[in-house]
Amino acid sequence: MASLRLQRVRELLKRQIGEVIRREFQVSEAGLITVNDVDVAGDLHSALGFISILGSPDQQKRGVSLLERHRKRIQGLVGRAIVLKYTPKLRFLMDDSIARGNRVLGILEELEKTTPADPQE
Secondary structure: OOOHHHHHHHHHHHHHHHHHHHHHOOHHHHOEEEEEEEEEOOOOOEEEEEEEEEOOHHHHHHHHHHHHHOHHHHHHHHHHHOOOOOOOEEEEEEOOHHHHHHHHHHHHHHHHHHOOOOOOO
16 A cells, blocks of 8 residues: 555646646647556656547647647656656556546446336336
């Protein structure tokens, strides 16, 4: 189990990375980029941001490439906003858990529509 300090740093990084991305990238260009979670190494030297991008497939590709291209700038802006001994080296990973969850919910709704009601109720 992660320490309380590590959990607080994760939440702080998640919030600040999301804020920087919101300020730096336009939705029309890169889609709506959200930070779902941040996994921080125990020594706080590196952090992995799990992101999802709502938008067209072209916007999603552009969003990922923009994040990779501007990773150091994002890291610098986060470092100025958060006071830590070390600013973690950021990496980003596409997280499709929200899309998968929506797909499962859609399948469940379809099953409810096609399944006949129980006559014993």
